Amino acid sequence: MAFLQANIFSNVLQMEVMINVILPQKTEKAYGTNQVGQTEDLPVMYLLHGMHGNHSVWQRRTSIERYVADKGLAVIMPSTDLGWYTDTTFGMNYWTFVSEELPRICHELFPQLTKKREKTFAVGLSMGGYGALKLGMRCPESFGAIASLSGALALADMLEPFEELPNPAYWTGIFGDVQQFKGSENDPIHLIEEVNSAHAPRIFVCVGTGDPLYPASQYAVQKMRAKGLEVTYEEGPGAHNWEFWDHWIQRVLTWLEE
Structure with missing residues (x-):
């Protein structure tokens, strides 16, 4: 198993962007893990962070590298700041980056990644759960499965009491006029x-x-x-925290194989 940290240049965002990548690798005498290596057509999971996270947070807060060691699965963990996987009104096009440019760059840098829809997945927590759902609903031709862990999936309802939100200028900068959010291409319920x-x-x-x-x-x-x-819904004890997400990402990985 190889763990890579890469600085890539995004033409869409016009800046350097960090991504963490886990790649299966053929190894010998790798004690403690069952290493699976492939050289072509690797299944790939885009693993998205939530608010206050970045490209490193899944690696630091969970044992994701150990969980995928025997699955022959590549994992792409990008940083998208606090952009809500959206082409923002302040000109930072995070949606275009994550839905179009990032897969193109990853296939260029890692040609062993699959281009097959049925072996391409989007998974995320909280804000990233919103992003994963958005990818699946707006780009169904690209993703065979998506998963949301504690996702912000009813965002229009969250934005309704706009004046009571902390830092309302932030939300306007992301989505524009929040009164126009419901029924828009950024509204997850509308996309469903x-x-x-x-x-x-x-x-x-x-x-x-x-x-x-x-x-x-x-x-x-x-x-x-x-x-x-086709939706599988499961719940269990837990809050909006890494203890819950570290446990449930293991269930997601099992579900992807089913």
């Missing part, structure tokens, strides 16, 4: 309702019963089921 269910990816949603975003995940899953999407 608009996706072609025949071409949508498989979906996994999990959330802790003590998480403030617990109702949001339940509400989004109701919409998914009403739309006829």
Whole structure:
């Protein structure tokens, strides 16, 4: 198993961006892990961070490298700042970066990565769960499965009391007029309702019963089921924290193999 830290230049963002990458590697005498190595057509998981995180946070807060060691799975962990995987009103196009440019760069740098939809996945926590759902609903031709851990999946409801939000200028900078958010291309519930269910990816949603975003995940899953999407919903004890996410990313990895 190889762990790489890369500085890449984004033409979309016009700046250097950090990504962490886990790649299967053929090894011998790697005590403590069952190493699986491939040289072509590697399944790939884009693993997205939440607010206050970056490209390094999954590596530092979980044992993700150990969890994927025997799965023959490449993991791409990009940094997207606090941009909500969105082309922001202040000109930083994080959505275009993560949905178009990042996969193109990764395939250029790591040609062993698959280009097959059924072996390409998007997974994220909190803000990253929103980003993973957005990738799956807006780019269903690119992703065979997506997973949200404690995702902000009912964001329109969160933005309704706009005047009460901390730092409302921040949210306006990301999404523009929040009164126009519901029903937009950034509204996850709207995206669920608009996706072609025949071409949508498989979906996994999990959330802790003590998480403030617990109702949001339940509400989004109701919409998914009403739309006829293939969704697996699971919940368990836990809050909005790394103890929960470290445990449940293991379940997500098992689900991806099912």
